[in-house]
Each structure stands twice: as C-alpha cells, then as structure tokens.
Amino acid sequence: MVTREAQRDAKRNRGFLLVLSALGVLAGSLLISSEPKGRQWAEEPKAIGTDRLVSIASLPETGGQMCQWEPASATVSLRAALRQERLAASSVPSAAKRAEAAKRKPVRMIRDPYSSYSAVAVDPIRNEVVLADENLLNVLVYDRLENTPPKASMSEPKRIIGGDKSEISFPCGLYVDPKSGDIYTVTGDAYGLLVFSNQAKGNVPPVRKLEAPHGTFGIAVDDGRGELFMTVQHDNVVIVFHKTAQGKDSPIRFLQGNRTKLANPHGLALDLKNERMFVANHGSSHLHHSGPGPASGGWYGLALGKKSWPLDQESAIRGSGKMASSSITVYPRDASGDTPPLQVIQGPKTQMNWPAGLAVSEERGEIYIANDMGDSILVFSTSANGDVAPIRVLKGPKTLIKNPTGVNLDEKNGELWVSNFGNHTATVYRTTASGDTAPLRVIRSAPLDRPTLGISNPHPVAYDSKREELLVPN
Amino acid sequence: MHDIDYDEIHDEFTVPQFMAQAILTFRGGANGEEPPIRVIQGPLTQLRQPARVTVDPLHNEIFVPQESDNEILVFPREANGNVAPIRILKGPPDSRGLGPSALAVDPVHNLLIVATNGPRGERTESFADNRIRIYNRTDHGNAKPRGIIGGPKSGFYELGGPMAVHPPKGVFFLPVGGPGPDTDFVGVWSVHDNGDVPPRWTIGPAPGLFRSVHGVAVDPKSKSVFVTDKDLNAVMTFSFPEIF
Numbered sequence: 201m202v203t204r205e206a207q208r209d210a211k212r213n214r215g216f217l218l219v220l221s222a223l224g225v226l227a228g229s230l231l232i233s234s235e236p237k238g239r240q241w242a243e244e245p246k247a248i249g250t251d252r253l254v255s256i257a258s259l260p261e262t263g264g265q266m267c268q269w270e271p272a273s274a275t276v277s278l279r280a281a282l283r284q285e286r287l288a289a290s291s292v293p294s295a296a297k298r299a300e301a302a303k304r305k306p307v308r309m310i311r312d313p314y315s316s317y318s319a320v321a322v323d324p325i326r327n328e329v330v331l332a333d334e335n336l337l338n339v340l341v342y343d344r345l346e347n348t349p350p351k352a353s354m355s356e357p358k359r360i361i362g363g364d365k366s367e368i369s370f371p372c373g374l375y376v377d378p379k380s381g382d383i384y385t386v387t388g389d390a391y392g393l394l395v396f397s398n399q400a401k402g403n404v405p406p407v408r409k410l411e412a413p414h415g416t417f418g419i420a421v422d423d424g425r426g427e428l429f430m431t432v433q434h435d436n437v438v439i440v441f442h443k444t445a446q447g448k449d450s451p452i453r454f455l456q457g458n459r460t461k462l463a464n465p466h467g468l469a470l471d472l473k474n475e476r477m478f479v480a481n482h483g484s485s486h487l488h489h490s491g492p493g494p495a496s497g498g499w500y501g502l503a504l505g506k507k508s509w510p511l512d513q514e515s516a517i518r519g520s521g522k523m524a525s526s527s528i529t530v531y532p533r534d535a536s537g538d539t540p541p542l543q544v545i546q547g548p549k550t551q552m553n554w555p556a557g558l559a560v561s562e563e564r565g566e567i568y569i570a571n572d573m574g575d576s577i578l579v580f581s582t583s584a585n586g587d588v589a590p591i592r593v594l595k596g597p598k599t600l601i602k603n604p605t606g607v608n609l610d611e612k613n614g615e616l617w618v619s620n621f622g623n624h625t626a627t628v629y630r631t632t633a634s635g636d637t638a639p640l641r642v643i644r645s646a647p648l649d650r651p652t653l654g655i656s657n658p659h660p661v662a663y664d665s666k667r668e669e670l671l672v673p674n
Numbered sequence: 675m676h677d678i679d680y681d682e683i684h685d686e687f688t689v690p691q692f693m694a695q696a697i698l699t700f701r702g703g704a705n706g707e708e709p710p711i712r713v714i715q716g717p718l719t720q721l722r723q724p725a726r727v728t729v730d731p732l733h734n735e736i737f738v739p740q741e742s743d744n745e746i747l748v749f750p751r752e753a754n755g756n757v758a759p760i761r762i763l764k765g766p767p768d769s770r771g772l773g774p775s776a777l778a779v780d781p782v783h784n785l786l787i788v789a790t791n792g793p794r795g796e797r798t799e800s801f802a803d804n805r806i807r808i809y810n811r812t813d814h815g816n817a818k819p820r821g822i823i824g825g826p827k828s829g830f831y832e833l834g835g836p837m838a839v840h841p842p843k844g845v846f847f848l849p850v851g852g853p854g855p856d857t858d859f860v861g862v863w864s865v866h867d868n869g870d871v872p873p874r875w876t877i878g879p880a881p882g883l884f885r886s887v888h889g890v891a892v893d894p895k896s897k898s899v900f901v902t903d904k905d906l907n908a909v910m911t912f913s914f915p916e917i918f
Contacts, residue, residue, distance in 0.1 A: 292874050293916070302859070302876045305883070306901075306910035335907050364855070369905070389904075434693070464693045484693035499742075514742045519717035519756070521695025573707070658902040660726075660836035660889035661909055662680040662687060666702060670891075670900060671687060672909055673675035 310670070312653040314354070314646035315340060317619035317626050319557060319606035321374035323381060324613060326398070328358070330383055331619060331626055331643070332371035332606070334656050338362030339371055339385055339396065340645075344610075347641040354624075355643050361396050363403025368394060370657050372605070373419040373430070373468075373557075382407070386419045386430060389657055393419070393430065408446045412439060413510055414499055418468035418480070418558065422533070427452065429477070431465040436485050437510040438465065438477070440536075450507040457538025458487045461529050467558030467570065467607075471582055475533040476542070478567055478582075480555035483527065487520035526552040528567065528580070547587025551578055557606040557619070561631065566591070568616060570604035577607060577618060579634075596636025600627050603654070615640070622652050676725040677776075677836050677889075683731040684751075686711070690724035690738065697727055697738060697749070714749055716756025721747070726836060732781040733811070735760075739774035741791065741834075746774050748814075761814035775834035782841035784811040785820070785865050789833040789848065804830045806848065808865065823863060825870025831857070836889040838899075839865070845874070845917060847899060849887045858884040860901055862917060877901065877912050894918045 293301075318334035327344040340357040348355040361383070362368055373386030381398030385406075392412025396404070415434035421427070426443040438455040445451075455462070463485035469478045488511040497504035498512040527546035531539060546552070553573035560567050560582060569578040569590075576595035580588070594616075595601060603622030609631065610617065616629045624646040627639035646652075655672060662671040680687045685702035696715035700708065714736070715721070721738065728737045734751040744765040749757060763786070765773065776789040786809040805824035809817055824830050832851030839846040844865045852858045861873030877899065878884050885905035892899050897918040901910045 292872075297916070298875060301914070301916065302878060303880050304877060304912055304914075307898075307913050308911040309908055310910075311906060311908035337905065337907075482693075484691065486693065486695050513723040516695070516722050518720045518722045519695060519715070521691075521693065521715060521721065523691070523694045523696070523715075653907075655907050655909070657904055658888065658907065658909060659675070659904065660677045661891045661900050661902045662678040663891045663893045663900060664680050664687070664702060665682050665893065665895065666685055670909060671678050671680060672902065673678045673689060 310653065310655070310672075312646075312650075312655065314624055314650060316621050316624060316652060316656075317606065317643075317645065318370075318372050318621050318656075319374045319386075320608045320617045320619040320626055321376045321383075322608050322610040322615070322617055323376040323378075324610050325378055326381055328376075329617065329626070329643070330374055330376055331357075332374050332385065333362075333645075334370050334372060334388075334621065335653075336362065337368050337370065339366075339368060339374070339383060341383075342643055344613075345641070346643050348644040350648070352644075353647045354645050359399075359401045361400050361402070361404065365403045365405045366394070366396070367391055367406065367409065372417050374606070374608075375419045375421050377421075378423065384419060384421070384428070386416050388415065388417060388433075392416050393428075408444075410441060410445050411448050411502065412441075413437060413502060413512060417466045417556075420468045420470045420477075422470055422472060424472065429468055429470070431468050431479060432510065433464050433466065433482075435488075435510050435512050436460070436462040436465060438462065438468065438479060438531075438535075439510060448505060450509070453534075453536035454508070454510045455531065455535050455537070455539060456488070456510045457490075459538045459540045460531075461527065461541050461544060463524055463527065466554075466556045469558040469560040469567065470533060471560045471562050472533065473562040474582065476560075476582065477531045477533050477535060478558055478560060479529050479531070480558050480569060481527045481529060482554050483524045485522060485524070487517040488515045489517055526550075526555050528552070528555065528558075528569065528584075530582075530585075543583070543585040545580060545584050545586070545588065549587045549589045550580075551576065551590060551593065556604070557608075559607045559609045559616075561609055561611060563611060564631070568607050568609065570607040570618060572603055572605055572621075575601055575603065575622070577601060577604060577616070577629075592632075592634035594629060594633050594635070594637060598636045598638040599629075600625055600639055600642060602652075621656075622654065624650065624652055677727050679727055679729045681729045681731040681751075686729075688727050688729050688736060690727045692723060692725050695719070695721040695724060697721070697724060697736060712752065712754040714753050714755070714757055718756045718758040719747070719749075720759060720762075726776050728777050728779050730779040730781050730811070735779075737777055737779060737786070739777050739788065741773050741775045744773055746777065746786070746788065761812070763809060763813050764816055776837050778837040778839040778846055779811060780839045780841045780844070780846070780865050781811070783844060783865055785809070786811050786813065787837065787839060787846050787865060788819075789837065791833060804833045806830075806833070806863070808868075821866075821868035823867050823869065823871055827870045827872045829859070829861065829872065835887065835902075836891075838890045838892045840892055840894060840918065842894070843917065847890045847892060848873075849890050849901065851887060852879060855885075856881050856883070858887040858903075860887060860890055860899065875914070875917060877914070892918075 315333035316335035319332035339361040341359040369390035370388040375384040393410040394406040395408040418431040464482035467480035503509035529541035530543035557570040578590040579592040606619035698710040699712040746763040747759040807819040808821040835849035859878035862875040889902040897915040
C-alpha cells in the first residue's frame with residue numbers, strides 16, 4: 201500500500217528531478233558564454249566545463265497530476281538557484297568558515313561500542329579461550345570457564361590485544377599454538393597473519409607477521425609437519441606456509457585453479473588422521489588465466505620477490521564469474537595446484553548458507569560448520585559427499601546461535617565453542633549437542649538488550665531517500 | 675561488498691559483486707534473502723574486478739570502474755544477463771593516467787568524476803600522483819579529461835572510497851585517506867575545479883574524528899553528509915547546511 205506521505209515524497213522527488221533537468225537547460229544557456237577558449241592543462245585553478253542539456257525525454261512517467269512543488273515563478277527561482285551554484289563554484293569560503301567546518305562533530309553516529317566475536321580458539325592447556333572481535337578490532341582472552349551471569353552486563357576479558365601497534369584489522373581467523381600458547385590471528389583486511397605471544401596485552405606489536413594475499417579468512421595448522429594453511433577469499437586459494445614463516449616469505453605450495461571448485465573459501469580444517477583438508481565455500485567464484493601472474497606483481501605487487509605466489513584478480517578471466525550454492529570441498533591434505541576435490545558436500549539438503557568457520561573431530565569423524573546465514577551449527581560425517589543432510593543440527597532460540605562465523609572443538613573437555621557475530625556472545629556446548637539445546641556457558645560482551653549492528657568493514661554508504669534509510673554494505 | 679548506489683527515480687539499489695564478476699540490482703525495499711531483479715554477468719560484460727558502481731538514473735546508465743584494467747565500463751541501466759558494455763573509457767596502454775578506483779556521475783553537468791590511483795604495483799609509492807579526473811559523461815576510448823584536480827594543495831593521499839555528488843550545487847564529496855592518524859578527511863570540490871585546488875570545504879582532519887574514512891553519501895533534504903569509517907565500524911552523520 202502506498203501511503204499519502206509516500207505519494208507526496210514521490211511527487212517531491214519527481215519535482216526535484218524536473219528541477220535538476222531545468223537547471224541543466226539553464227546552465228547550458230547561461231554558462232556557455234563563459235567556456236574558456238583553448239583549455240589548458242596547467243596546474244593552476246581554473247573553472248572548467250560547460251553545462252549541457254539533460255535529456256528531458258528520459259525522465260520517468262510523472263503519473264497522474266503534475267506535482268505542484270515548483271511554483272509558477274520557477275524561472276526566477278531556478279535562475280536564483282543557478283546563480284547560487286555559480287557563486288558556490290567560483291567562490292571559496294573564508295578560512296575561518298572552513299576551519300570551523302573541518303572541526304565539526306557528527307550529529308549522529310551509528311556504532312556498536314561492544315565486541316562482536318568473529319572467531320574462537322580454545323587453549324585447553326592454559327584453560328583459556330581466545331576470541332577475535334571484528335567490531336572493535338581486538339583479540340580478547342578469557343578464562344575457559346568464564347560464564348557471564350544473566351544479570352551481568354558483560355564479562356571482562358583477562359587480556360585485550362588491540363590498537364594501532366598491533367595492526368589487528370578485521371580479525372577473522374584464530375589459532376593457538378598448543379606448545380607456546382602463541383596466538384595466530386588472520387586479518388581479513390591487512391597484512392595477512394599476525395602472531396602474538398601468549399602474554400601479549402594492550403597495544404603491542406605482533407612478535408611475527410606474515411604477508412599473505414589480500415582477503416585471507418580461515419586458518420589451520422599441521423603442527424607435526426610445521427605447516428600453516430590459510431584460505432584466501434578473493435582469489436579462491438588455499439595457501440600453505442611454513443608455520444614459522446614471516447615477512448615476505450614465499451609459500452610452500454598453494455591450491456588454486458579452475459578444477460578445485462574453491463568458491464570464495466572461508467573456513468578451513470584438517471583431518472590429519474585421514475590426511476584430508478576441508479574448506480567451506482560461500483559459492484561465488486571466477487576463473488583465472490593459467491601461467492605466471494602479471495609482471496607488476498599483481499595486487500599491491502605482493503608477488504614481487506616471491507618464489508611462487510597465487511594468481512590474483514589481475515589474472516582473472518573477464519566475465520567468467522558465477523554464483524553457486526555454498527559447499528564444503530575436501531582435498532588431500534597436501535593438495536596443490538589445480539587439484540579437484542575428493543568430495544563435495546553441496547545442495548539443498550545440506551542446509552548450508554554461507555558456511556564460515558570449520559572444525560573437524562578426527563576421533564568422531566565429524567565436520568562442524570558455523571552456518572552463518574542459517575543461524576546454526578551443522579555436523580556432517582567426514583566421509584559425506586554430495587547433497588546430503590547433516591547428521592546433527594544445533595539451532596533454535598535456546599542455543600543463542602546467531603550468525604555464527606567461528607567454531608572450535610575442545611576435544612580434551614568434550615566441548616564445542618561457537619562465536620556468534622550476531623549477538624555479542626560466544627557459546628559452549630557438549631560436542632554431541634543437537635537441536636534447540638541451551639549452551640553450557642555463555643561469554644557475553646554486551647548487555648542482553650543491546651542490538652548487534654552487524655556492521656563490519658563498511659566501505660560505502662547510500663541514502664535511500666524514499667524510506668529515509670541508510671544502506672550500509674559490509 | 676565495496677559499493678552501493680541508490681537510484682531514487684526507479685527505487686532500486688545496485689551493488690558490485692566482486693567475487694562473481696557481477697553487477698546486481700535490487701528493488702529499493704529489498705529485505706532478507708531476496709534475489710536481485712537484474713544481474714549483469716557473463717563473458718560479454720568484460721567484468722573482471724567490479725568493486726565500485728555508479729548509476730546515472732537520468733540517462734539510464736551504469737558505470738563500473740575497473741582499476742587494474744585502467745578502464746570504466748558503461749552499461750544500460752536496465753541491462754540484464756550477459757550484456758556487452760555500450761562504451762568503455764580506457765586510459766593509455768601504459769596504465770598511467772586512469773586507474774579508476776571510484777567515480778561519481780553528475781547527470782546535470784554531464785560529467786564523470788573519477789578518482790584515479792597509480793598502477794597497483796606502485797600504488798603504495800604513488801599517492802602523491804593520485805588525482806581526480808573529470809570527463810564528459812559520454813567520453814569513451816582514450817579520452818582526455820576536461821580537468822584534473824590534484825597536487826599538494828589538494829591534499830590527496832589515498833583515494834578510492836565511494837564518492838558522492840550534489841548536482842544542483844555542482845559539488846562532489848571525496849573521502850581522502852591520510853598518511854597517518856587524524857589525517858583523514860572528506861573534501862568538497864566543485865565539479866568545475868581544475869588543477870591543484872584545495873577543497874572548498876572539509877570535514878576533518880581533526881583529532882579523534884576519523885580513523886579510516888571510506889565512503890560518503892548525501893541527503894540534500896536534511897542537508898546531511900553521511901560518512902563511513904572502516905576502522906571505527908561506524909557511519910557518521912554531519913550537518914552541513916552551507917553546502918546544500
């Protein structure tokens with residue numbers, strides 16, 4: 201149903217466009233005489249351009265009565281408006297006015313002041329749990345048995361790592377070295393991998409950082425072989441480094457190619473007992489030209505000086521993109537090059553909808569999937585293949601699971617951890633939990649009634665004038 | 675998702691889908707898992723890395739800059755499926771000169787305002803060369819810009835965030851990433867500016883205001899400027915009656 205207010209707004213909008221059109225016509229007639237003869241390319245400021253007739257024919261149907269927004273004296277008011285524009289274009293405000301404007305504070309700000317957990321890693325040896333905060337851009341360490349009382353506002357972490365020296369930017373993947381307790385943090389929008397010591401606290405630099413392709417997300421480590429795996433969303437890659445790699449070290453190998461079926465890969469998990477690698481794919485992909493990357497070194501020149509490096513967007517084949525349904529693809533642990541998957545779990549029965557974090561229980565032969573848009577944890581057999589239903593689904597209002605993006609198994613204590621990006625919580629369950637089961641414990645970063653905005657890495661913003669709404673992609 | 679443009683006339687919004695090399699258009703009130711009403715995708719499109727998009731609702735065109743390819747693809751607004759661009763504005767072969775990282779269309783003055791960076795491989799070294807290049811809206815091929823804004827007075831450093839334009843006043847709004855803390859700002863220039871011109875107005879730089887300014891949009895009715903800050907994960911609203 202169209203409200204009267206909406207109709208009125210629509211009329212105003214049509215009127216506005218008519219005004220724009222008319223401005224163009226008038227601008228063309230009034231300003232044409234000021235067109236400079238023989239444009240110069242000098243650096244000195246100079247007015248440029250002429251205004252041109254805007255296509256009146258392309259205006260939409262006005263539908264019904266013409267809007268009365270523009271008065272009969274439109275010509276006069278439009279001339280005034282145009283004069284105002286010309287004044288604006290030719291004059292510069294005073295230094296005092298500009299200085300005042302520069303210091304202006306926002307009248308409103310949309311911002312969530314609380315942590316939103318994007319990834320989780322349990323350290324059963326030190327009895328700690330590490331949570332990545334993709335809202336305030338921190339890494340938080342809590343006691344493993346922390347449980348926020350229902351009446352408490354939130355739980356205080358034992359340690360917070362964050363700030364400009366830390367270089368943490370949109371942390372989305374975590375790994376805790378069982379031996380040293382070092383915290384490996386994947387940054388989705390910065391250097392690639394940052395490693396902090398177990399006792400790091402505050403605004404401190406990482407003890408080690410490793411350059412990776414832009415758009416890393418998931419992480420898994422084979423401690424026995426000393427290998428570190430990361431997914432790269434943008435270029436459909438699994439890249440493998442020595443666990444101790446740093447700086448501009450080259451990868452040992454990478455999995456990338458048109459036969460891999462990698463499609464915006466996110467979570468990553470290893471089954472070392474069965475020598476398998478599991479990857480969660482959102483579903484969008486494009487093909488790459490084979491052969492070496494561009495001489496420029498690709499995106500930001502990252503490939504320069506490296507022994508090998510994955511192809512990036514500059515090697516993407518134009519118009520080869522496609523959107524497919526989400527999937528889990530399974531490879532040999534040491535797969536490289538353009539290796540096709542051994543198994544593909546994909547299809548409507550799987551219930552997958554943007555699978556993010558992954559965990560594997562070698563003991564139980566199960567894959568655990570943080571099913572972001574499905575508000576669920578899906579559990580499959582590690583041998584699952586094709587369009588199959590999960591063997592367990594953890595979902596429902598009692599679970600508190602909301603936009604889960606991280607999952608981690610604590611096999612020592614038989615617990616399953618979930619980071620819920622959608623409600624300021626990390627929740628803990630028995631490994632075998634299913635259905636609408638309440639968590640054993642909850643770590644909450646905000647009062648219960650505080651909404652989660654879901655904003656993460658906001659690049660653009662658009663204003664929907666019809667609904668008076670801001671559109672914020674992430 | 676690195677850009678969005680709302681089309682007030684047709685009540686639609688359009689976004690680039692980088693991973694799948696597609697341009698998606700949704701109805702204005704779309705909500706939940708609603709499919710797009712149109713998708714531009716396929717070999718004819720020449721899309722490789724669509725990260726930004728701008729819709730000209732008056733002339734019914736969609737502009738897609740491809741930074742690494744040194745080009746801007748133009749499609750009919752109502753294009754759907756595997757559709758070739760109707761024209762391509764492309765920089766010189768040595769890739770210097772265009773490298774469009776963001777753009778805005780002024781349909782009244784018939785101008786295309788393009789934020790340009792150096793080649794990717796040199797980008798971190800070439801901030802000083804970043805420029806705003808202003809073309810005729812219908813320019814194609816290796817066209818010469820009508821005007822080039824940039825230089826020390828302009829204060830450009832990192833460009834590339836989505837811009838906004840306010841045609842009735844002939845001004846555009848540009849997010850500018852600075853070289854260090856508290857140096858980011860939003861600058862306002864006239865579409866008629868040319869050369870090393872300082873912004874007519876700025877929001878910031880100011881201590882504690884921005885950390886990483888990224889996108890900008892405007893609402894002339896409320897005389898507001900909306901600014902996203904990536905590192906604050908925030909959207910700020912500034913009242914700026916002087917500009918509107």
